[in-house]
Amino acid sequence: MPNALSRILSPASLVLFIASLLPLSVLGQDNTTGIQHPVEFSAKDSLVISLKQSGKIGRLIGDSKVTFNDASLGAYRIDLLFKLSELRAYRAVGDTALARFTQSSDTFTGDQFAYNLKTERGRILGARSSFQDGFIRAQAAKIKEDSTLYVYNGVYSTCNCIEDPSYSLRAKRMKIVDQKWVYTGPIRLFIFNIPTPLWLPFGFLPAQEGRRSGPLAPVYGEDEFGFYLRDFGWYFALNDYTDYQMQFGLWSKGSWQTKHQFRYNRRYNYNGAVAVDYARLRNGERGDPDFGVNQTVSIRWNHNQTISPYSSFDASVDLSTSGYLQAVSEAYDDRVRQTVGSTVGFRKRWKGVGRSLTTKLSQQQQLASGTADLTLPNLSFSQSARKPFSRSSRGPGSREQWFEKLTYNYNFNLTNSFRFSPLSDSQLISSGDSSATSIDWYEALFDPAKYRRATGDGTPFNFKASHSIPISASFTLNRLPPFGNVPINMSPSFRYTEDWYLRTEDRSLTDTDSLIIKDETEFLALRQFNAGLSANTTFYGLFPVKIGRYSGIRHTVRPTLGFTYQPDFSASGWGYTGSYTDSTGQTTSYSRVPGVRSGLQQSLSFSVANIFETKRLPPDSLDQQQAKTLKLLNLDLSSRYNFAADSLKLSDISLNLRTKVAGKVDVTVRGNFSPYKLNESGRVINDYVWKPSGLKFARMTSLRATARTSIRSANSSTGRPVENRSAANRTAPLPSGSNPFVGDVDRFDDALAYADFAIPWSLSFDFTFSVTKPGLQLSRQAIVNTTVDFNLTPNWKVAARTGYDIERGDIVSTSLNLHRDFECWQMSVNWVPFGSYQSWGFDLHVKSGHLMDILRIRQPRNDVGGRFGRISGQ
Incomplete structure (x- = not known):
């Protein structure tokens, strides 16, 4: 009868016939308690309708499928319980094909399946499901209308062989929410099907990759502070642009550590991170000769911001106590690291005029000695190359005159520097000021008295402003009698620099020839210059030899000559040096300010670059390939001759x-x-x-x-050569960009x-x-x-x-x-x-x-x- 019915009824009439048997609620006509969407049925083999007192039942057999809203159910056999508005699916006996239920992007398979069309809830026996790279197997599972999955006797693994995984996490009860987290009761690790001692009273596992809030797993190990659990904590994905994580570390001997990091990223605008780390490290036990407690702190800030296409702001700040990296980090490079530095800068350039301005604050600290160098601030202004005598328009056939080729640049640099170089502890103790050993650079920066106590110097800041104007030109001489038609490129140059200082140094001797150095408050402009002329050309030679498919050797020669003149600015006539005479009559000269160029220079530099090349011809004359040029050898030679030197003039x-x-x-x-x-x-x-x-x-x-x-060898899967890939390229932190703080x-x-x-x-x-x-x-x-x-x-x-x-x-x-x-x-x-x-x-x-x-x-x-x-x- 079912086969005859399926041959007589068309698909449309079959649907109408089934619809006539359904209650109004199933057809969606009762909007308060019924189903809100139509239900579609199909079967490959047969349809059986059973009219019993207990209720009407429809049975679809053979590749059956029921579609409802965004859900579909497929199996060998599906029963339609019209009175209960319920679907029940079964797989064929002895068949490996499972019943399959799909809702939106979620897919579940199992041995038996029941689904209520009204409540949109289901129950699966022998359930299986997957999401991203996670797989679930369960004795039984329930599906709620919001796709939350409740699992009984569940097996979770990332192995794509859930029937016999190489490892699995098993719990009697599990709950999977939004396919993002797996919550469990008591959970245990199995290797293959062998239980391990690794057991937890509850589980809270990520089920997919990506940014989301959750716990951070600890790292365990042992070092000189005892056994430790480190880097456990919590990660907060605050929104699409920011995140925050806090981590902790505990040691068995009483040490502890806390780390906090906040990151932010607004694409095409700004990104950065702030990290604050604190550690309290305890060595030994009370009463031990080497017992001690050390507190270390590290504050780091990294920021990059594009204010406009022509201006930007960036910062890289690293303020750490001297023992932080050596005590906390496990990385060898960090433990032997001797310096930390910080930089904050602003850059601005002007479109079309070639001007740029850079302002920078910087700090560099030597961890071992406590020495610190700060620049507060460094300001640089530059004007790119300009031709002041160039004509805006020329007549037809008019050539550029020699004076139009003159080019100048301008660079200005202002630096206000602070150097903190403390005396050794033994020197401070011997001077009777033992408390000065604890003075740090940031205290001396704001307190001149502490700076003087710690360093013995009364001048904490040094000011310098520098101006530089290089002038150059470029000419081509197409013919010189000694060289024939070989073009010679000539480049004369002149460079003027002027440095401004607000302090000068004065040296003198006492009656016992002891040296006294004094800093005088005085403005001094250090003006220096040099001039030069360089020439270069290129010519070629060809050796007509042929070896196999290689034809000819081309020799390219690029000689360069340059002459530089610079006066001896340390001579007394320039006024940049001073002198003192000791009791023996010996006179010693010294520079009153740094940067004075000493020694007369009249040097001729010369170099020659040689390139040897050949051509590889195609195998035969009919070959469509072109001859390929191959480089055989690059050979460069250079030296310099100083005419003003009294000896050893050739370098x-x-x-x-x-x-x-x-x-x-x-x-x-x-x-x-x-x-x-x-x-x-x-x-x-x-x-x-x-x-x-x-x-x-x-x-x-x-x-x-x-x-x-x-x-x-070639890639075993593609057959093509593979480039080197580092581990850093395989993993990325967040989609927001690079993490400026690697951590420990x-x-x-x-x-x-x-x-x-x-x-x-x-x-x-x-x-x-x-x-x-x-x-x-x-x-x-x-x-x-x-x-x-x-x-x-x-x-x-x-x-x-x-x-x-x-x-x-x-x-x-x-x-x-x-x-x-x-x-x-x-x-x-x-x-x-x-x-x-x-x-x-x-x-x-x-x-x-x-x-x-x-x-x-x-x-x-x-x-x-x-x-x-x-x-x-x-």
């Missing part, structure tokens, strides 16, 4: 050579050669090495040669946690040979470095780096990395077997980005712990 000859062997090996050679001899004691004398009868032109003082090459994350992750299994193998090799002989002693160094990585299997990868010092016969900089790619996990092991930085590290984590920090077993490197001692004595 060292510099050589720079670059070439590529077989298109694979980059070779670079750099050397310096002295034209003068050495005496028996190894000092340079004013006697040339070159003699007309000999072949030796110069004496080598240093030579460095480097050869580098690298080869790699060590470099362990970069080296261990990522491996590109798409590249079966790669090999890089470099060899460096250097020789230095400035005097009689010769020193040599020859080091070979090799890096290799290869796949033992599609899932095992080995990477090794090693070096060998040929001269000393020692192996240097050796490390070994082993990577294992599991289906859902990745494991990495790093080992530095010997040397100053012996270490090992282990990392095992799931690949899922949002669970990587939660499900992670990591043994941090032990190469920094305990190496720097305890900070209580700092």
Whole structure:
């Protein structure tokens, strides 16, 4: 009967027939209690209508489907319970195809499914679902109208094999809200189907990647302060433009740390971050000789703002106490870091006129000595190149006159600097002012008395204003008798500088020849200048040789000559120097202000750049390819001759050579050669090495040669070469942009946690040979470095780096990395077997980005712990 009915009734009549059996509420005619949308049915094999006293039942068999609003239900068999307004779906016995329910973007599958059309709620037996890279399997599940999923006996994993995952988190009850968070009761980690001791009384797991508020997983380990749990806290995604996170750290010996970071980003306008960190670190126990408590603080601010297309503001502020990085950071680079600096700047340029203005405040602090240098402020103004005599319009055929080629620039720089260089503790204690040892730079900045006590200097600020006007021109001489038709480019230049100072230095001697230095309040303008002329040209030569497919060698020569004149501004006639005479009659000169250029210069500089090239011809004359130009060799030579020097007028000859062997090996050679001899004691004398009868032109003082090459296989999936990719490119913080504060994350992750299994193998090799002989002693160094990585299997990868010092016969900089790619996990092991930085590290984590920090077993490197001692004595 059902088969006959399905053959007689058309799809339209079938829908009308079913509609006649439905109550009015199902047809949507009762808007207060009924269904608000029509229901559509379809079946491939048959439709059975059962008219029982208990209610009308319709049964769809064979690839059945029911569509209602934005939801659809598909299964082998679907029962329509008209009285209850309910759908029930079943999969075929012995068939692997499951019942499938889809609502909006959510999809659920299961063995059996029940769905109420009125309440829009459902129940699934043997449920399965996925969202982003997360998968859920449950004995039973309920779906509410808002797509919230309640799970009984649930299994959660990011493995795309939910039936038998390599790992899973299992709980008796789970709740998935908006496919963003998974809330659970007591939860346990299973490796394959083996339960582990890792158990928590409740779970709160992210189910998708992206910015959202939630907890931050801790990092555990051990250092000189005891066992620790660090970086746990909470992340707040405040809105699309800002976020905030707070993190904490606890140590078993009583130390603790708190970190707060606020970030903001408004695309095309501004972005930045503010971070405040505080740590209270305790060494030892009370009564121990090295017991101490140290409090460290770090305040950092980074800001970038584009005010307009022609102006911007940026800031990078780092104010940290001297022991903060050494005590808190696990990164080796931070622990050996000696300076912190801050910069705040504003830039403005004027369109079309070539003017720009920059204002900057800066601070640089030496962590070990406490020395600080501040610029309050630095103001720079510049005018780009202008031609004051250029005519705005010329007649037809009129050429640019020589005076129109004159070009000038103008640069102004104003600096008000503050330098805090405290005396040593022993000096302050011996002077009877032990309390001055605790004076910091920021206290001395606002209190001249404290500055004088801590430094012994009464002049905290130095003012300087500089003006610079370079003038130049460029001419081309198309014909000179000695050179024929070779064009010569001539560039005369003149540079004038004027520096303004508000203080000068005065030196004198006492009767016992003790030096007395005084700062005098006096305005002095330091005016200096130099002039020069340079000339360069280019000519070519061709060697008509042919070797195989390579035809001819073209030699390009670019010689340059330049002459510079500068007076000796340290001479007494200029008024920029002073002098004093001791009791023996010896007179000593000194500069009254810094920046005085001493020594007469009349120097001729010369250099020549050589380029050797050849052409590779196509295989045959019928080939459509064009001949390809290949560079064979670049060779540059340069030196300088100072006519005003009393001796050693010719400076060292510099050589720079670059070439590529077989298109694979980059070779670079750099050397310096002295034209003068050495005496028996190894000092340079004013006697040339070159003699007309000999072949030796110069004496080598240093030579460095480097050869580098690298080869790699094609991508195993695409067959194309792959460029190097760092771990930093694989992960990004927030869509809002880069995070200016890296925090206390060590470099362990970069080296261990990522491996590109798409590249079966790669090999890089470099060899460096250097020789230095400035005097009689010769020193040599020859080091070979090799890096290799290869796949033992599609899932095992080995990477090794090693070096060998040929001269000393020692192996240097050796490390070994082993990577294992599991289906859902990745494991990495790093080992530095010997040397100053012996270490090992282990990392095992799931690949899922949002669970990587939660499900992670990591043994941090032990190469920094305990190496720097305890900070209580700092």
